[in-house]
Amino acid sequence: MKPKSESKDGKLAVREAVNKFLERRNAPGSQGKKKLDDTNNAQNCDFPKRDKGKYEKGKQAAEGKLTGKDLEERECGRSAGCDDDEMNDSDWEDCPVPSHDDTAVDAYADETRDLTIEFDRVPETKRQKNVYRATAEDKERAELVHKVHLLCLLARGRIVDNACNDLLIQASLLSLLPSYLSKVSNLESVTVRDIAPLLRWVRGNFSVRCTPSSEKSFRTSLAFAIESRKGTAEELGALVVALLRALNLTARFVSILDVASLKPGADKDESPGRNRAKTKQSIFRNSTLMVPKQQTISSSPNKSSSHIKNKSICETSEPQHDPLQEKMVNSSCEAGMSTKSDGTRRKGDVEFEMQLAMALTATADNQQSPKVNEKKKRREMTNTSYGLSVSDQVMSTAIGSKKVESPLCWAEVYCSGENMDGKWVHLDPVNGMIDAEQTVEAAAAASKTLLRYVVAFAGGGAKDVTRRYCIKWHTISSKRVSSLWWDMVLAPLRELESATVGGSALSKHREGYAPRNSSSLNHVANKACSSSSSFGIRSALEDMELATRALTEPLPTNQQAYKSHELYAIEKWLHKNQILHPKGPVVGFFSGHPVYPRTCVQTLRTKQRWLHDGLQLKANEVPVKILKRNSKLKKVKDSGDGDKVIEEGSQCMELYGKWQMEPLCLPHAVNGIVPKNERGQVDVWSEKCLPPGTVHIRIPRIHSVAKRFGIDYAPAMVGFEYRSGRANPVYEGIVVCTEFKDTILEAYAEEQEKREEEERRRNEAEAASRWYQLLLSILTRESLKNRYADNSKEVETRSLVAKTETVAKAENVKSPTKQGGVKRGRESRSEDESHEHVFLDEQETFDEETSVKTKRCKCGFSVQVEQM
DNA sequence: GTGTTTCAGGCAGCTTTGACGGAA
DNA sequence: CTTCCGTCTTTGCTGCCTGAAACA
Incomplete structure (x- = not known):
């Protein structure tokens, strides 16, 4: 908005004051919109169009608080004179402003600064929430943050994956593992039943710690976790992966990349941490905290008990040297009972005792005769139920009781004995779940964590396996970054991942690295690297599986989801420039509306618009749709031209589908x-x-x-x-x-x-x-x-x-x-830049006796400049 | 109490082919 | 005289997003 004339300074000052007033009044959190309506004094003021709109609304809310500051501005407006009703947006008009205006206002404002006038009713506008609307810049920034966050989490996943290949880590785990459990590495085809005992062992021997060990490399943290038998969910997930790899099984570390929202402002409500806390509060208000916040999950609904470990309690003491004693102490701490002596036994206490028993049993297993182990093994095998939690009563207490909390990381192991060609099996050590991928989405949803990106890491690479865990894809598709960018980022990682072999890292390092007293390591290393070619096929099969899942998503259960669903569409939600072609097949019905595949939805464009894609209309094609266009501009123009164009003809947009187009056939250039x-x-x-x-x-x-x-x-x-x-x-x-x-x-x-x-x-x-x-x-x-x-x-x-x-x-x-006086050349040079460039190529000589400096430029001129 | 649908309001973004005067 | 170049001025419709209310 530009003023017609700005001849008077006072006018500008007034305008600024009024605008400031409006800005402050319309600022978020301001006390409603107060009417600046002293019409007696109303003269000529200009308001920006939008401010004017808000101002009109504000009129209805004349109640509120007026502070001295407002009065100051009000006075300012008064002195300037403001017409509140019929203000012309484009017109500035002259109004007399006394020269002492500003000072007078200031003086008056000083007197009234502390004055507060209270009105009876709360302004209506105050009740209206400030609607946050993201600008394009905000969106761009949010997207950048989202992308960077994704990259960071990918990098983190690779670090974890790399640590899982560490020889010492793997060997340490193997040395702890009872010998009967290590036989799984000899099996030709591995099934879920073979893996379950391993998971039970992990759960029996390792517990969850709340706080990650800071300022350590992940490998060190992992080593520490093995030593202390205690780790974060991430560390436990990694330990399982390392163990499986040590046993020559193909395993991946899987993580939900819980990134910052793609949309600006969404994190305010979507903040994972906050939500989790909130969820916990609401769902487990009466529970005893037993398992740390980030690691707890309902592994199997029928087994969930509500014991939550207090975070402060679960902070553990230094690891003991005696492994058994250490285990006991740590377990005691886990259950929050180490210092309890009040004699009351709570449910958690019972669990603790079970946990302790389990820990002792697990340790004793290592020293038991093979015969006993065999018996035990058989018993464990029969206890394990397929597709359910492996936790029996004892195991459920080892890591902690379960409740609904978002799973963040787990392991995947390839079971060649499952299905016909083998399959990737979900393995959650924190919650003791195996082959329960279908529960992940529900668990995540319960804790309001979005399953936007579920990525499996192996061999330094990564693969997006979200499709396996997320059934309601339409709920997350809009919250993911553009697939083009994501695929581009993942492409090299996917190659690494698909080319990898579970134990390859081990075999790679075997020759150059031979730690002492590491028979377990050698055992693993000898079995490493069976075949790499099978992995290409395995990867392709998995791709097919994921693609199949993508194409067989169940129909959404709410109408809105069809608006932007990737697979399905209902006619009701088509855009103006969309059409169903061909109109069929109907894949189902929702609330009486036939549901069509999204592939039937064609976007229509005008002839001109198709030209942009190098396409032209085929002969004898008629528009599929004709849209009315209410173009005022065109009307004016048409009537201005004098001819009364038929309204319909001139203002309709003829739309065509792509199937009506053919490649653009332009005349060939002839004779130059x-x-x-x-x-x-x-x-x-x-x-x-x-x-x-x-x-x-x-x-x-x-x-x-x-x-x-x-x-x-x-x-x-x-x-x-x-x-x-x-x-x-x-x-x-x-x-x-x-x-x-x-x-x-x-x-x-x-x-x-x-x-x-x-x-x-x-x-x-x-x-x-x-x-x-x-x-x-x-x-x-x-x-x-x-x-x-x-x-x-x-x-x-x-x-x-x-x-x-x-x-x-x-x-x-x-x-x-x-x-005054005559200046020397040197000074004139510094003062007058227009002359400066002529010295650019100069040569300067200085005569000490005469104190005369001579400048000579390339043009052949020379100047003598006396020193001051 | 929760989830879904509908509706309204507001904003972002797409729209898409001069006229004129001064300088070179 | 012709050509080039800079300046003028700042639309209006549509779809998407959001919140609120109604409803199941």
């Missing part, structure tokens, strides 16, 4: 003549839009070259720019016949060279001229100084200097005298 459109130009939306035999040269001012050579050309219109309330075509370069391309480019290069040469010559001439003028003025000054050096004639000298300046000005040389 470029085929042009009705405007004498070529619309270059893309390379496809170029007539055959022509080429687009995107160089500024190239047309002058073509013209000089008499070569036929057409301006290349590359798009539109919206300025001055209308679309303006944007031209970039020209379109010429291919045969002239080289000629034109050569000529352009020559011309460019000439232009540069000309420019250089002009600069030199300019420099010489300025040097000449400078020297002339210096000489004049020197001669004047010699002649009128006498102080008594100072006045006369001044007048002469003034005359010299006049002459210098007339010669386009700025006066070097600003502080």
Whole structure:
């Protein structure tokens, strides 16, 4: 908004004051919108259009608090005069403003600053929430943060995965593992039943710690976790992966990448941490905290008990040297009972005792005879139920009781004995779940964690396996980053992942790394690296499985989901420019609406718009849809032209589908003549839009070259720019016949060279001229100084200097005298930048005896400058 | 109490082919 | 005289998003 005239400073001040007032009034959290309506004083004020709208609303809410500050501004508005009703947005009009206005206002404001006037009712506008609307910039920023966060989490996953390949970690785990459990590595085809005992063992021997060990490498943390038999969920997940890999099984570390929201402001409500806390509060308000926040999950609904470990309690003491004792102590701490002596036994206490028993049993297992182990093994095998939690009563207490909390990481192991070709099996050590991938989504949903990205890490690579765990894909698809970018990021990682072999890292390191007392390690290393070729097939099979899941998503159970569903659509939610073609097959019904595959939805465009894609309308095709266009602009224009165009004809948009189009067939360039459109130009939306035999040269001012050579050309219109309330075509370069391309480019290069040469010559001439003028003025000054050096004639000298300046000005040389007297060249140089460039290539010599500095420039001129 | 649907309001973004005057 | 270049001025419709209310 620009004022018509800004002749009076006072007017500007008033305008600023009023605008400030409005800004403050409309600012979020301000006390409603107070009416600035002293119509008696209303004169002429201008409000921005939107402010005006808000202002109108504010009128209805005249109640509220007026502070002294407001009064100050109100007074300001009064003195300026404000017309609150019929203000013309575009017009500024003059109004008298006293010169003392500002000071008067300030003085008055000082007096009233602390004055508060209270109204009875709360302003209505206060009740209206400030609707946050993200700007394009906000969205862009949020997307960047989202992407960076994703990359960081990917990197983290790779670190964890790398640590799982660590030889020492694997060997340490193997050394702890009872021998009967390590036999799984000898099995030809592994099934879920074979894996379950391993999980039970892990759960029996390791417990969850709340706080991650800070400032350590993940490998060190993992080693520490083995030592202390206690780790974070992430560490436990990694330990399981390491153990499985040590047993020559193919395993991956899987993690939910719980990234910052893709949409700005969404994290306010979506903050995972906050939500989790909130969920916990609401769901487990009465529970005893037993398992730390981030690691707890309901592994199996029928077994959930509500014991939550207090975070402060679960902070553990230093690990003990005696493993058994250590286990006991740690277990005691886990259950929060180590210091309890009140004698009351709570449910958690019972669990603790069970946990302790389990821990002792697990340790004892290592020393038991093979016969006993065999018995035990068999018992465990039979206890394990397929697809359910492996936890029996004892095991459920080892890590902790379960409740609904988001799972964040787990393991996947490839079971070659499952299905026909084998399958990846979900393995959650924290909750003791195996092959229960279908429960992950529900658990995540219960704790309001979005399953946006579930990524499996192996061999330094990563693979998106979200499809396996997320059944309601439509709920997360809009919350994921563009698949183009995501696929691009994952492409190299996927290759690494699919090429990897579970124990390859081990075999890679085996030769150069042989730790002492590590028979377990050698055992593992010998079995590592069975076949790598099977992994390509395995990966392909998994891809197929995931793709199948993507195509067989169940129909959503709410209408809104069909709006932007990737697979299904209902006619009701189609956009204006969309149509079902072909209209079928119907894949189901929702609330009486037939559901069609999304592939049937075709986007329609105008003929012109299809041209952008290098497509043209086939012959005899009629528009599939005709949309009415209420273009005021067009109406005015049409009526202005005098002819009364039939409204329908001129204001309808004829839309066509892609199936009605064929590749653009433009006339071929003949005899060096470029085929042009009705405007004498070529619309270059893309390379496809170029007539055959022509080429687009995107160089500024190239047309002058073509013209000089008499070569036929057409301006290349590359798009539109919206300025001055209308679309303006944007031209970039020209379109010429291919045969002239080289000629034109050569000529352009020559011309460019000439232009540069000309420019250089002009600069030199300019420099010489300025040097000449400078020297002339210096000489004049020197001669004047010699002649009128006498102080008594100072006045006369001044007048002469003034005359010299006049002459210098007339010669386009700025006066070097600003502080009276004649200045030396050095000073004039620093003061007058217009002269500076002539010294650029100078050589400077200094005579110490005479204190005279001589400057010589390339043009051959030299100047003597006395030192001050 | 929770989830879904509908509706209204507001904003972002797409729309898409001069006229004129001064300088070179 | 012609050509080039910069400036003028700042739309209006549509779809998407959001919150609120009604409803199941």
